[in-house]
Amino acid sequence: MSANILAHTRADERQSHADATDVILTGDRPTGSLHLGHYAGSLRSRLALQGRCAQTLLIADLQALTDSSGRAAHVARQVPEVVLDYLAVGIDPSQTTIAVQSRLSALAELTVLYLNLVTVARLERNPTVKAEVELRGFERDIPAGFLCYPVSQAADITGFRATLVPVGDDQLPMIEQTNEIVRRVNRLASAAVLPECRALLSSTPRLPGVDGRKASKSLGNAIPLSATADEIRGLVRAMYTDPGHARASDPGRVEGNVVFAYLDAFDPDLTTVNELKERYRGGGLGDMALKRRLEGVLEALVAPIRARRAELARDRAYVMDVLRAGSERANTTTQAVLRDVRGAFALDT
Amino acid sequence: MSANILAHTRADERQSHADATDVILTGDRPTGSLHLGHYAGSLRSRLALQGRCAQTLLIADLQALTDSSGRAAHVARQVPEVVLDYLAVGIDPSQTTIAVQSRLSALAELTVLYLNLVTVARLERNPTVKAEVELRGFERDIPAGFLCYPVSQAADITGFRATLVPVGDDQLPMIEQTNEIVRRVNRLASAAVLPECRALLSSTPRLPGVDGRKASKSLGNAIPLSATADEIRGLVRAMYTDPGHARASDPGRVEGNVVFAYLDAFDPDLTTVNELKERYRGGGLGDMALKRRLEGVLEALVAPIRARRAELARDRAYVMDVLRAGSERANTTTQAVLRDVRGAFALDT
Numbered sequence: 044m045s046a047n048i049l050a051h052t053r054a055d056e057r058q059s060h061a062d063a064t065d066v067i068l069t070g071d072r073p074t075g076s077l078h079l080g081h082y083a084g085s086l087r088s089r090l091a092l093q094g095r096c097a098q099t100l101l102i103a104d105l106q107a108l109t110d111s112s113g114r115a116a117h118v119a120r121q122v123p124e125v126v127l128d129y130l131a132v133g134i135d136p137s138q139t140t141i142a143v144q145s146r147l148s149a150l151a152e153l154t155v156l157y158l159n160l161v162t163v164a165r166l167e168r169n170p171t172v173k174a175e176v177e178l179r180g181f182e183r184d185i186p187a188g189f190l191c192y193p194v195s196q197a198a199d200i201t202g203f204r205a206t207l208v209p210v211g212d213d214q215l216p217m218i219e220q221t222n223e224i225v226r227r228v229n230r231l232a233s234a235a236v237l238p239e240c241r242a243l244l245s246s247t248p249r250l251p252g253v254d255g256r257k258a259s260k261s262l263g264n265a266i267p268l269s270a271t272a273d274e275i276r277g278l279v280r281a282m283y284t285d286p287g288h289a290r291a292s293d294p295g296r297v298e299g300n301v302v303f304a305y306l307d308a309f310d311p312d313l314t315t316v317n318e319l320k321e322r323y324r325g326g327g328l329g330d331m332a333l334k335r336r337l338e339g340v341l342e343a344l345v346a347p348i349r350a351r352r353a354e355l356a357r358d359r360a361y362v363m364d365v366l367r368a369g370s371e372r373a374n375t376t377t378q379a380v381l382r383d384v385r386g387a388f389a390l391d392t
Numbered sequence: 393m394s395a396n397i398l399a400h401t402r403a404d405e406r407q408s409h410a411d412a413t414d415v416i417l418t419g420d421r422p423t424g425s426l427h428l429g430h431y432a433g434s435l436r437s438r439l440a441l442q443g444r445c446a447q448t449l450l451i452a453d454l455q456a457l458t459d460s461s462g463r464a465a466h467v468a469r470q471v472p473e474v475v476l477d478y479l480a481v482g483i484d485p486s487q488t489t490i491a492v493q494s495r496l497s498a499l500a501e502l503t504v505l506y507l508n509l510v511t512v513a514r515l516e517r518n519p520t521v522k523a524e525v526e527l528r529g530f531e532r533d534i535p536a537g538f539l540c541y542p543v544s545q546a547a548d549i550t551g552f553r554a555t556l557v558p559v560g561d562d563q564l565p566m567i568e569q570t571n572e573i574v575r576r577v578n579r580l581a582s583a584a585v586l587p588e589c590r591a592l593l594s595s596t597p598r599l600p601g602v603d604g605r606k607a608s609k610s611l612g613n614a615i616p617l618s619a620t621a622d623e624i625r626g627l628v629r630a631m632y633t634d635p636g637h638a639r640a641s642d643p644g645r646v647e648g649n650v651v652f653a654y655l656d657a658f659d660p661d662l663t664t665v666n667e668l669k670e671r672y673r674g675g676g677l678g679d680m681a682l683k684r685r686l687e688g689v690l691e692a693l694v695a696p697i698r699a700r701r702a703e704l705a706r707d708r709a710y711v712m713d714v715l716r717a718g719s720e721r722a723n724t725t726t727q728a729v730l731r732d733v734r735g736a737f738a739l740d741t
Contacts, residue, residue, distance in 0.1 A: 108508050108737060115580065119738035145739045148497045155500040155544070158537035159457050163512075166536055187515055187540060188507035194536065195504070231464065388457065389468035390494045 060243055061096050061207055067243070068205035070101035070144075073121035074114075077128040078265035079341070080250040080258040083308040086132050088209060088245065089139065099140040099203050099373060100129060105151075106144065106195060109188040126362050128268050131352035136365045142373035143366060144199065149377035153198035156388055158191060160227040161220070166190050170216045197221040201228075201237045201384075202377040209243040218242045232387035237380070250308055255283040255301050269352050272342055279305075279338045284330045291329030302333050310340050409592055410445050410556055416592070417554035419450035419493075422470035423463075426477040427614035428690070429599040429607040432657040434558060435481050437594065438488065448489040448552050448722060449478060454500075455493065455544060458537040472711050477617050480701035485714045491722035492715060493548065498726035502547035505737055507540060509576040510569070515539050519565045546570040550577075550586045550733075551726040558592040567591045581736035586729070599657055604632040604650050618701050621691055628654075628687045633679045640678030651682050659689050 061067065069089065071077065077086065092098055102125050107118045122143060129141055144150060166172060172193060176185055188195075193216075200208055200221050208218060218240060225237045251257065252264030259265060266278050282302050288295035297303050297320045306316045319336075322328040355362060385391070410416065418438065420426065426435065441447055451474050456467045471492060478490055493499060515521060521542060525534055537544075542565075549557055549570050557567060567589060574586045600606070601613030608614060615627050631651050637644035646652050646669045655665045668685075671677040704711060734740070 104739065105504060108505075113580075115736075115738040119740070145734070148501055151501040151504040152497055154504055155454060155537070156457075158540055159535050161536045163534045163536050163539050185512045186508050187510045187512050187543065188504070190512050191507055191536060191540065231462075385494070387464075389464040390453065391468070 061092055063095060065096045065207040066203060066205045066238075067092060067096050067098040067207045067209070068101060068200050068203045069098070069209045070103050070199075071125055072103045072107040073118055073125045074107050075121060075260035076124050076267050076269060078258060078260070078267045079305070079309070079345075080252075080265055081128075082132065082268060082344075083247055083250045084245060085209060086129075086134075088243075088247075090133050093133075093135060094138045096207070098138075099142060099205075099376075100134065101142055101144050101199055101203075101373075102126070103144045103199070106192060109186060109192050109195075123359070123362050123366070126366055127352055127355055130355050130362070130365065131268060131348045136369060140372050141365055141369040143370050146370040147202065147374055147377050149374070149381040150195070150198045150202050152381055153202055153377075153384060154191070154195045156384060157194045157197055157224050157228075160224050161194055163190075165220075165223075166193060169193050169220060171214055174213070193217055193220045194224070197224045200240055201225060202380050203373070204238055204376075204380060206238050206240050207243045208240050209245065211249070212242075212244055215242055228384055228387050232383070234387075236383045236387055247308065248304070251301055251304055253278045253282045253301060255299065266341065266345075268345065268348050270345055270349070272346070275341050275345060276338055279334050279341065282334065282337075284333075288323075288330065291332075292326050294326040295323045295328070295330075297323055302330070302337050305337055306333075306340065309344055310336075410441055412444060414445045414556040415552060415554045415587075416441060416445050416447040416556045416558070417450060417549050417552045418447070418558045419452055419548075420474055421452050421456040422467055422474045423456050424470060424609035425473050425616050425618060427607060427609070427616045428654070428658070428694075429601075429614055430477075431481065431617060431693075432596055432599045433594060435478075435483075437558060437592075437596075439482050442482075442484060443487045445556070447487075448491060448554075448725075449483065450491055450493050450548055450552075450722075451475070452493045452548070455541060458535060458541050458544075472708070472715070475711050475715055476701050476704055479704050479711070479714065480617060480697045485718060489721050490714055490718040492719050495719040496551065496723055496726050498723070498730040499544070499547045499551050501730055502551055502726075502733060503540070503544045505733060506543045506546055506573050506577075509573050510543055512539075514569075514572075515542060518542050518569060520563055523562070542566055542569045543573070546573045549589055550574060551729050552722070553587055553725075553729060554589050555587050556592045557589050558594065560598070561591075561593055564591055577733055577736050581732070583736075585732045585736055596657065597653070600650055600653055602627045602631045602650060604648065615690065615694075617694065617697050619694055619698070621695070624690050624694060625687055628683050628690065631683065631686075633682075637672075637679065640681075641675050643675040644672045644677070644679075646672055651679070651686050654686055655682075655689065658693055659685070 069085065071081070089098065089100065102122055104118050104122055108115060126141060130136070134141065167190070172190065176189070196217050197220060201224070210218065222239045225239050228237050229235050252259065252262060253266070254262070254264045256262060256264060266275060270278070282305075284300050284302055285296040287293065303320060306319070310316045319328060319333065323333070418434065420430070438447065438449065451471055453467050453471055457464060475490060479485070483490065516539070521539065545566050546569060550573070559567065571588045574588050577586050578584050601608065601611060602615070603611070603613045605611060605613060615624060619627070631654075633649050633651055634645040636642065652669060655668070659665045668677060668682065672682070
């Protein structure tokens with residue numbers, strides 16, 4: 044089963060909220076290689092939408108610097124790795140624009156203009172910013188770029204006149220902030236220069252790391268899209284199941300069981316998965332049998348991705364060409380939007 | 393006496409702090425026509441430095457929007473007016489670059505990068521920002537662009553690799569903030585990518601409005617560079633002197649006397665001005681005689697400026713051409729700096 048077919052079987056629900064006229068902006072911070080959590084949470088949906096809507100994947104390298112300007116070199120190295128991940132899973136650059144944020148000067152110009160339309164108090168009230176500030180322990184030492192990143196995100200979204208933005212529900216305040224800016228620009232222009240956008244909420248629960256904690260490269264608990272068969276085996280074997288399920292004959296818990304979370308996300312045969320859940324709950328199904336099934340499912344998913352990735356990685360020039368061409372196309376789009384927004388601010392265009 | 397010769401007689405002190413290798417960045421917010429306060433406080437010094445150092449006058453239209461995005465149309469209209477003022481007083485676009493901030497995309501890009509190098513707490517502590525926030529009554533509703541404007545100013549200064557920035561002493565914190573950013577960029581780059589800058593403090597006291605309050609277009613108490621002879625006469629007649637000096641024979645106060653402030657700033661014959669001060673203090677010199685002298689001095693200064701301004705105003709295409717050519721030159725300069733700063737952030741260049 045190819046990645047693309049699987050994508051269609053699982054992303055139906057999300058996809059149904061998108062019209063053919065929708066313009067989608069999404070992307071990733073290039074802070075590390077993508078893993079199966081990204082595949083289940085976003086890449087699969089992008090594949091399903093590819094060719095149905097205009098879609099841009101923005102590699103947000105500037106945003107990656109807002110909370111850690113010190114790791115600039117690391118971020119720079121990850122940009123082509125993210126492109127490789129995109130191409131390997133089946134993103135087709137002739138259908139989906141892949142662009143690098145820092146190459147689009149119009150986005151910086153829009154950010155600087157929009158900063159005049161938002162108060163500091165409004166930014167500080169943004170729940171996503173508040174939560175992240177707490178998480179990162181910034182307190183009073185928030186980098187100004189971090190406080191302002193909802194404005195930069197509004198620049199990204201409006202720079203492509205995006206109407207649909209795939210987000211987690213923790214990111215809904217970002218959509219709200221963007222639409223406030225859109226309305227203020229349109230009021231300045233006395234015209235509908237920019238469209239409002241709506242959130243495309245994922246119906247997929249967040250895929251946990253193999254230890255049940257949040258998947259993260261730094262914790263080593265995520266399964267990379269480039270994982271070898273051995274790595275997949277090792278990580279599946281290490282998966283957290285139900286500590287109370289000591290013998291196969293014991294009844295086991297499905298909720299919070301990482302193996303079932305992955306089967307739910309990736310097993311093409313959900314009927315069988317549901318039967319296995321029943322047997323596991325009742326007792327009589329061992330962890331090892333389940334893990335062997337999952338290992339097969341993941342290897343079938345990852346093997347073609349890994350192979351394509353390895354092949355593409357040998358052709359650096361092609362990867363760079365995809366980035367260049369996509370960024371050029373995105374540049375044309377965002378410069379046209381900038382002209383309209385400059386008009387709203389009575390700046391020459 | 394031409395404006396240029398007068399400039400040399402009065403700007404000696406400031407000028408002596410500038411080396412031939414210095415790069416000067418200065419400019420104005422295009423919020424209204426320039427007046428004699430600008431002439432005494434900055435234009436004269438720019439004329440004296442013209443041809444001695446590389447000098448750019450940046451018309452800061454984006455900065456004018458940071459505290460009033462609602463008056464965008466007004467700001468846009470003022471841009472060519474400021475150019476007319478520059479040209480009329482003797483700024484020579486072949487020696488001094490005149491550029492518009494909003495046409496230099498590199499400045500927005502530098503701003504967005506630098507925002508990552510400064511904390512919100514640091515910006516809130518900036519005494520200039522604090523004072524202005526109080527003055528404008530923003531309290532918690534500070535536009536984010538206003539809080540961030542020291543960063544935008546650092547982008548302007550470093551975008552030209554300026555080494556010398558004419559400022560009032562209330563603006564010294566801006567220079568300090570810029571140099572903090574310069575050091576952080578150089579540390580990121582492990583190289584002296586950007587030069588530190590120093591303040592060029594004015595030795596001229598701020599010229600008051602005719603009523604003794606701060607000169608401001610909205611108060612109608614400033615003498616515009618384009619004032620007619622009648623307007624000059626009316627404004628000089630209305631000047632605040634010494635309310636205790638009712639008769640010519642009474643002793644009068646020189647301090648706080650607006651007529652003497654203007655004579656100090658503009659009378660080419662300071663020896664006579666000092667003699668007049670003695671006579672005024674001792675009693676026996678009437679306000680009317682003094683005002684007639686000042687009227688003559690100001691008319692001699694303004695008449696050629698007014699004539700040149702009127703002539704240039706008929707050739708809009710030339711003014712636009714000056715702006716276009718200057719902005720293009722500035723664009724080349726600032727893009728080169730942006731490439732270096734992008735390198736410091738490991739972004740492709």
